[in-house]
Every structure is written in C-alpha cells, then in structure tokens.
Amino acid sequence: MIKDRLGKYGAVYFSGDIKESVEDILGNETKKEILDDFFKALIKYDEFSEQLKNTKLTPNLTVLLYGPPGTGKTSLTRGFAKKYSIPICIVESDRLVSPLLGDTIKNIRGVVELAAEISKERGAFILFFDEIDAVGSERSNIHEVGEIKRAVISFLQVIDRVNYEGVPLAIFGATNHQHQLDSAIWRRFTFHFKFDFPDYNLRKQIIEGFVYKIENAKIGVDNSIFTNLNKEYKEIQDIVKELERKLGRKISEFDDNILWDEVKRKGKIEGLLKLTIGYSGSDIERGTKVALLKAINSELLTYDIFYNSLKMVGGTAIHVERQDILSDARTPTKAQKVFEENKKKLLGPPEI
C-alpha cells in the first residue's frame, strides 16, 4: 500500500526490488563507513533517540549527497536501503514544483508528512529527494524569488518538524548543482557527502569490475584488456611516484594538471585510464554496454572494441562546468603556481 500512497511523488523500492548492492559502488570507503553507522542508528531508532534524549540533542537523520551526475549518489543510497532492508521512496523533486506556489507547498508537506506517518506506523523509512535543488533555486519552475523563498521555507519547516517529532525517517537530498542550493537547505542536512569523478585508481577498479561481470556472464573477454590496463596503470603510477618525489608532496589527479601534463610530455600512454579522465562510473557503465552489443556479434570483447566504445560514449566532465567537475581544488594553489613557473627546472627536458 505504501507504493500507492507515495506513488504520486515518486518510486518506492523495497529491498527485494533493489538490484544494486553497496559493494557495486566501488571506492567511497569513508562515506560507506559513516553511512553504515547512520543506517544502524536508523534501524535501532528507539534506542538511539533514547540515548540522545539524555544529551538533549534531537536525532537528525538527514544526508545531502552532492556531485556530478553518474557518480553513485542514488545507487549507493539504494544499496544501503537494500543492505538494511529499509524501504526507500525516491522523489523526483521536479514533480513537487508547480507553477502554482500553493501546490508546491502542499506537495512538499504532503510527501514528507506521508513518509513520516509511514515510518511511525511501520519503522525505518528513507525519503530521497533527487535533484533537491529543484526546490529553491533558479532552476525551479517557480519564477519569483519571493516564491522560491516560500517554497524553501516550507521545506525547511516540514523537515524541522519531522526531526523534532522523532520518527525513524531518514531524509536524503541529492544534487548536481550544489552551488545553486539554498544555503538554508544545505544547513538543514547533518551530513554532507561529496561525490566526484573517479580518479585513475578508482577508474581501474570500475573498469575491471565491469569486465569481470562480462566474464561471469560467460562472454569471452580478450585478456589484452587486463594486460593493457595493468601496464598503463603501472606507467601512471611510476610517473606519479617520480613527480611526488620531485615535488615533495602528494599529487592527486584532479588537484592540478601536473599528472596528465607529464603523461602527455612523456608521450607514452594511450590507454583506457587516460581515455576515461572525467568519466563517471555511469559513463564507464554505458561504454561497457555499447561494447557488449558489439562483442555479442563477434563473440569476443576485444581491447579495441572496449576502447572504442568507451571513446564513443564520452565522459560527463566535458558537459559540466569546470568548477563543478574538479571542485575548488582546481584553482591553482600558490605551491602549484610556483611549480608551474619552475617546471622545466624541476622536471628536466622532455623525454623522447
């Protein structure tokens, strides 16, 4: 019946309906640890709120997930819902927003109150607002600033009330447009988790993960996919180690351009990891699916098919603004500027 009651606002999933598991979303280890504690608290809500009572703090089970599309925000949450057998309603926030302000407010209150009621009746429940920035940003269909504010205020009020009433309802919000999110909404969430494009380490794991799945499905996979990937990975790691030694600091792929500039300068590497800079996990998944269509005809997934399919689908990063992609860390730090100026001295002439 829950599906009927909430159907107007979004899709409801019970653990049996959920395909992905927490383990399917690779990396993000710190988030997973914190989310494990979070969901343990949610399923033992009575005990947890009893403990909090003594501290005079009200439980506040709210989480904001932000970052570029296809980086695992929805899947990871759904994976946790499955792991802890908690039903989840994924609300498409756009659906709440109506040109009639009165309706927007009614919808926002309606969905939260309904979810609160359900969790009071039958225990832990998750309400996941996808694209939460649709409520309360220039992106919403509401045109007047004053109206946006009123929609935001009603959202905040209803969340505050749920927290205050103490029901085992977790409220999640996800957004790709964190810069446009009203700061009052931002503050309402206790946890903020940033999702990012995977770095080359994680891309290697994601690529291998998908190729293993293909092997498990008894589709032939040319071993050169793994050997090329390992070779490229080792070459990149060697460059990273050398750079870190010269610079005396850790470098991350997205902090600055040093790593890939150096790879380019050496002119050696042309592989899957280099190709997939700025790809999300979802882009890699799409590429894999395209490759599968071709591989089914030739009965073997070759390195070339895989490479070309990934190339064809392209990465998400080029479609989103630079500041969104690579976070604030992309603005060069003083140390990086000094490095840029002295790069030649530090690195020596290019290798041929």
Ligand SMILES: Nc1ncnc2c1ncn2[C@@H]1O[C@H](COP(=O)(O)OP(=O)(O)OP(=O)(O)O)[C@@H](O)[C@H]1O
């Ligand atoms: N870290 C990862 N490891 C493995 N697969 C991943 C990873 N990130 C994303 N994927 C793949 O991409 C798919 C889509 O991810 P998901 O829909 O959860 O992204 P999202 O962050 O919610 O995107 P959006 O912001 O567009 O809603 C996942 O089901 C998974 O197959």
Ligand SMILES: [Mg+2]
């Ligand atoms: Mg999503």
